[in-house]
Amino acid sequence: MRASLPWQIALALLAVVTGGVLQLATAPGGGPGNVWPALGLVALAAAATLAMGGRPVAQAALLFVGAHGAAWLLLSGVAGHEGQAGASFYLALSGAWLLAWRCVTVLSMLKPASQGEKRLLGLIIPLIFGAWVLILWEAIVRGAGIPFLLLPPPSAIAERIGVSTAVLAADFRQTVLKAVLAGYIIGCGAGFIAAIAADRFLFLRRGLLPIGNMAAALPIIGVAPIMVMWFGFDWPSKAAVVVIMTFFPMLVNTVVGLSASGHMERDLMRTYASGYWPTLFKLRLPAAMPFIFNALKINSTLALIGAIVAEFFGTPVVGMGFRISTEVGRMNIDMVWAEIAVAALAGTLFYGVVALVERAVTFWHPSIRGG
């Protein structure tokens, strides 16, 4: 026996043994299939990992195959036996999950040599993590026979996405490419210009900021129907809601950012007899960029929420919010989840793009260059 027995492996072996005993006690033919092969695979992978010792990459590969092979066996075995899973099924599942856990732990402790390996690891670890959220979701929903209306399994949602690609794409175009993008650009742009104006003119600073504050406090549920009355059913009214939602975070962050430059730097510009605009462009705006990007990131997710919610208050027969509200009424819950998945993906991508641009623009900031 090796000196170190990782606790995930120990628990996995324990789960396999207990699962095996319980599986012996169940009537043959009852419950999901493939429990025995899955138990065997988990036990094999766990034992082989222990025998292999200190080669982390090979260990991780073995654990990866064992965990996901067992998961695949279990998921294919549960088809046709929904709601009949017993304790042995869940024990085999948790054994596989523990192997995956160990796999991620081993990978996290690796010290990658090159930048490329580091990036690859940074991609693999969250992917395994995300895959297991879906695997557990699928296995538990199917194994326990949770009603489709309450929570459909991810496979059903994926299937729906595959079948309804055209509808989803049309909704995406309507909501994200038209309402969100237009509203985001106008709202952030207006907030930015208002912040510069408030900085330049004292009366605006005194008068506009409190009113901007009020715009942020407007309830979106109240504003959306009014915007529909003003701008019609199509996307401009949704864009208007997004403008209202994104204006204030941009205004406040830019105003704060404009005062972020130091006294010494401003004195320096004064010794050059620099005017307002050169000082703004060469010192104060670059210094404000970290704050401005904060607002852009906050607004990227706010805009999506605003546009989807606004579509609940009247829209042409296309759009993500419209689809969600109508498909809920028709009990097509998988379509609702498909829209949610698309929205989550779009929001993450949007945020990611803004964050990438931020890295390029504020490369000099200690938070990005790392000290």
Added chain:
Amino acid sequence: MNAIASHKPAPAIPVTQSGVADVVAASKLGLVFNTNDGPVQALSNVDLTIGKGEFVSFIGPSGCGKTTLLRVIADLEKPTSGTIMVNGMTPEQARERRAYGYVFQAAALFPWRTIADNVALPLEIMGISKAERAERIRRTLELVNLAGFEKKYPWQLSGGMQQRASIARALAFDADLLLMDEPFGALDEIVRDHLNQQLLELWARTNKTICFVTHSIPEAVYLSTRIVVMSPRPGRVTDIIDTNLPRERPLDVRESPEFLAIAARVRDGLKAGHSYED
């Protein structure tokens, strides 16, 4: 001690029309800061003239107004009494004509600009052409021994190199007056010695007038042609010492008896200013 111990019998106000105006001429200069704890007399009754090509150090304990005096010359603070002329103009006019380069306590380089672009900053603001900018960047970075670091960012350089870059930035637009506010205060002794030597060489080569704030006696004596000793509460000039050291100064001049005699006089002046209850 008489406030005016200048080596030449200059009048308190320079004769600007004659063309031989002093670079800085202050008379009965006073400045009161209104703080939350009541008014603070930062400068009181300062009389001082600085001629072209001089290297004048301001030395004194913190709160003596040496930085404030430099900031008044630079028009970063407004005096509340007395008069001050810079190049025969008001400080504001002088600032608007970019009469001086100012070096702060910290380098204050912009982290989003490379060293070359930092040096180019005043040139851009002053509307100097791109070709001319490149030429001046090359020249001034050579002057402070930073050639080859044009494309580095400030945070990739050491503190001493950053401060040299900020001196290059102050030199880039060729103002005749250089105002330096404890530029080497945050650096260690070895780097400081080195930069002091380089500063003297630079002064000899460019023939600029330099006003230099410091709290180090050896630094003041080593660098200056004249030392202005100041004391706090209220901030005032207590002594002005002409140093008669040769212009050519190797570092070991600091062991010479002349050097030590001047340092002793500066120390006495600082002590005399400390006649309050500590």
